Amino acid sequence: MTSLVRLMLLPSARCLFDEPVHVKVAGLRSRQVVTMRARSTDEKGVTFRSSASYRADGSGEIDLQRDPSLSGSYVGVEPMGLLWSMRADTLHKRFQKTNSLIPHVVKFSVHEEEGGGRMLAEATNERLLIGDGVSRLPIREGIIRGVLFTPPGPGPFPAVLDLYTFGGGLSEKRASLLASRGFVVLTVALYGHDDMPRNITEVHLDYFEKAIEFLKKQHKVGSKGIGVISLSKSGDLALSIASYLPGVEATVWINGCCANTALPLFYKKSQILPALMFDISKVIPTESGAEISKYAVNDPQAEENKGSLVPIERAEGRFLFVAAEDDLNWDSKAYMEIMEERLKHHGKDNFETVCYPGAGHYLEPPYGPYCPSSYHGITRKPVLWGGEPRSHAAAEVHLWKKIQEFFRTHLSCDATQTKARL
Incomplete structure (x- = not known):
């Protein structure tokens, strides 16, 4: 040297x-x-x-x-x-x-x-991945399994529920970085973490209702309602949370579907949305060994599938819809346009949209390695995620700032809310 x-x-x-x-x-x-x-x-x-x-x-x-x-x-x-x-x-x-x-x-x-x-x-x-002074607290509270991140200082801070991973386990990266930027963030697992079952056959909104109640009780939380941030399959869960549960002021939907997918959705022990399913024969194989799954999702607007569409017009809070135009996992841009039209049809203007040409499915906090393909939790095979690396990286930088601005704008903070509520 x-x-x-x-x-x-x-x-x-x-x-x-x-x-x-x-x-x-x-x-x-x-x-x-x-x-x-x-x-x-x-x-x-x-x-x-x-x-x-x-x-x-x-x-x-x-x-x-x-x-x-x-x-x-x-x-x-x-x-x-x-x-x-x-x-x-x-x-x-x-x-x-x-x-x-x-x-x-x-x-x-x-x-x-x-x-x-x-x-x-x-x-x-x-x-x-975690800023100086940010506290990290593993949560086992009733049925909730996750990790709570709280910024240093007295607050008040806006609160966000992070639905980063629908697959088994738990990812803390996005939640800890958001907390490092001044948000109280609870990231939760749905299955495959701690003592949770390794697989599930249905999803219950009651779980997220409990998570929201727990989050709102935290003594540094100053927002009257909470924000929800999602990605991929958790996108439709975020839509359902915003549409059926009270207290959600701002929802970020990133590259998901406009309908409830893969598993039926229940609330108070009753099914509220059936699952939009997939046609495996429409999966496209490639020479690399990875598949393109984008076209395998059944049409949510077909008459037999309309029952799976999430009734987002019920939501009282704001939406930020984010679509990568080269997403090869979902037809995210088309689903976003369906939701735009649905809200406008119901006289609602409680949303904003952003599209990223050349970006792929996994839009994450910036400066991590771009991922062209990897194992898919549902297909259990490698899939192509889409995107051109430079454009994808630029989209992540822009979106990360956009998400923080959106939550700061629409999660109303009140210092009187920060009194101890535990």
């Missing part, structure tokens, strides 16, 4: 997962071409890597905010390209970072173009 070459991560090598880092190199020869690399291992032990070639300026410096990549995992000026372009060493693997206590550690390095790519400098970026 050449001691004269310096790789700098500014303003600090330690930051939150959703924060950009300024990567600079100094001490190179004038106009020297080098390869920049990034490497990380997720909590499942899968290694992700990226690389890009850069040419130093006349002073022997490279600045990723200014200089274009000449070749590699991406080209052009992409300050965070080494992060979002990382790909798994193994096919069809999605970056797994679900435990908020374990940071995303990325090794950046600079290598000579010739001579076997000798390393010239390296630096470690520790990307935290």
Whole structure:
């Protein structure tokens, strides 16, 4: 390693997962071409890597905010390209970072173009999933299983119920990052976590009703109602929660369906929505071994399926509908348009929409590795998620800010609400 070459991560090598880092190199020869690399291992032990070639300026410096990549995992000026372009060493693997206590550690390095790519400098970026002072409390309260994240300080803070994962287990990443941005967030599991059953055949809204009641009782919560954030299958659950349960002021629906899918929905021991099902014969195989499942969902507007449509006109709160136009898991944009038309037909204007051309299904907090394909919990096979990496990464940056603005705008906070209610 050449001691004269310096790789700098500014303003600090330690930051939150959703924060950009300024990567600079100094001490190179004038106009020297080098390869920049990034490497990380997720909590499942899968290694992700990226690389890009850069040419130093006349002073022997490279600045990723200014200089274009000449070749590699991406080209052009992409300050965070080494992060979002990382790909798994193994096919069809999605970056797994679900435990908020374990940071995303990325090794950046600079290598000579010739001579076997000798390393010239390296630096470690520790990307935290939970901010300083944010409390993390595992929840086993009655039937509720999840984790509660609370920001530091007296509050009041708006409250959000995070339905990140419909599949088995629990993911804390989005919830802990939202809490780091000033929200009290409860993320809940539906099955496959702690002492919960490994599989389910029906979903009960009563579970989410209990979760909302628990969340509203937290002493730092200042919002009169709560927000709900979802993704994929949990999108239709979020619609049903907003439509059937009181106290939901703001709902974020990301790349889901407008109908209740996969499992029948119950409330107070009675079925309120049947399940919109899938036609496996319409799944499209690809050469990579991953399938395209987008067209396998039955038409929710067909006469025999209309009963599964969620009656979102019942909702009193606001909606933010988010659709990635290259989503290969759901026809998210079409479902969003169905919901727009339904609300307008009922004289409602309590919604806003945002579409992202070139983005795929998994829109998450920004700066994680883009996922082209991975195992699907329902089909139990690898599927293509869609999207072009650069466009998808840009969508995640924009959406993350949009979500926070939406919740801050529509979750009314009142300091008098923060008195202890436990």
